[in-house]
Amino acid sequence: MKPARGAAAANWALGALAAQLAASFFLYRADPLPGAVLMLACYAMQMWASHLLRCPVALAAAVSGAALSALRLGGLSAGWADDLLLNLLFLLQYLPMQRSFDRLMQAADVSEQTRRLGRIWAVTALIQRGASMMGCLPVLQQQAVLSLQQGGYTALFRVQLGLEIIALLAAMVSYIWMVRYLWRARVLLGEESV
Numbered sequence: 147m148k149p150a151r152g153a154a155a156a157n158w159a160l161g162a163l164a165a166q167l168a169a170s171f172f173l174y175r176a177d178p179l180p181g182a183v184l185m186l187a188c189y190a191m192q193m194w195a196s197h198l199l200r201c202p203v204a205l206a207a208a209v210s211g212a213a214l215s216a217l218r219l220g221g222l223s224a225g226w227a228d229d230l231l232l233n234l235l236f237l238l239q240y241l242p243m244q245r246s247f248d249r250l251m252q253a254a255d256v257s258e259q260t261r262r263l264g265r266i267w268a269v270t271a272l273i274q275r276g277a278s279m280m281g282c283l284p285v286l287q288q289q290a291v292l293s294l295q296q297g298g299y300t301a302l303f304r305v306q307l308g309l310e311i312i313a314l315l316a317a318m319v320s321y322i323w324m325v326r327y328l329w330r331a332r333v334l335l336g337e338e339s340v
Contacts, residue, residue, distance in 0.1 A: 149335040152250040155198035156332035159243065162191035163324060182219040186212055192239055199246040207238035229282040233275040240324075244268045247331050256334050263327040267320055274316035281309035 165188035172181030189212035196205035214231060217223070244264045251261050280286075289303035299307075 149250060149254055151198045152247060153332050153336035155195040155243075156247070156328045156335065158191045158195035158198065160325065160328050160332070162188045162195065163321065163328075165191060167321075179219075182215060185215045186219075189215060196239070196243060199243060199250075201242045201246045203242040204239045204246075207235045211235040211239070226282045226284050226287060230279050233279045233282075237272065237275045240271045241268055244271075244327075247327070250335060251331060254335060256330075260327075260330050260334070263323055263330065267323040267327050270316045270320035270323060274313050274320050277309045277313035277316060281306055281313060 165184045169181045169184035169188060172178065172184060174181075189208045192208035193205055193212070196202075196208055211232065214228065214235070218228060244267060248261055248264050251264070286302055286306040286309075289300055289306050293299045293303040
């Protein structure tokens with residue numbers, strides 16, 4: 147594969163991350179409609195990046211995520227199962243894409259230190275999405291309300307809180323390393339194509 151395609155894919159993946167972060171703000175803080183539209187844009191950008199990388203697993207995950215987002219926009223939602231599936235789909239997008247970028251960077255003889263950024267991104271994304279998936283299991287739902295009713299924290303509420311803290315910390319590290327890695331891929335693979 148040509149390095150120019152990898153540089154273009156990194157640009158699209160960075161755009162998709164920006165759309166995903168903006169969508170999260172709207173979905174959970176402001177207005178769900180612009181958030182849903184931004185998520186569809188995020189998936190469209192991920193589809194194009196996956197196509198440029200020739201990564202069929204990530205492409206299929208992005209298409210599935212877009213379909214699920216469209217269903218949610220239409221009012222169809224399975225609650226916790228949707229959250230679980232969306233986290234799984236993000237893993238199926240990010241991990242194969244990172245592997246494709248890693249192969250491109252290895253072929254371009256990029257330093258091991260730069261390629262390590264991608265591995266850190268992949269591991270922290272796995273931790274973040276895994277903790278998020280466990281945190282949205284039905285057994286952990288409504289633990290805050292139950293703790294309030296009982297006047298003290300339940301054991302499951304503590305587990306849920308721990309999972310949310312792990313997911314939040316891993317998300318911060320994952321997104322920072324993702325941006326650093328994709329930015330370097332964009333620059334280094336762009337230079338390689340000249």
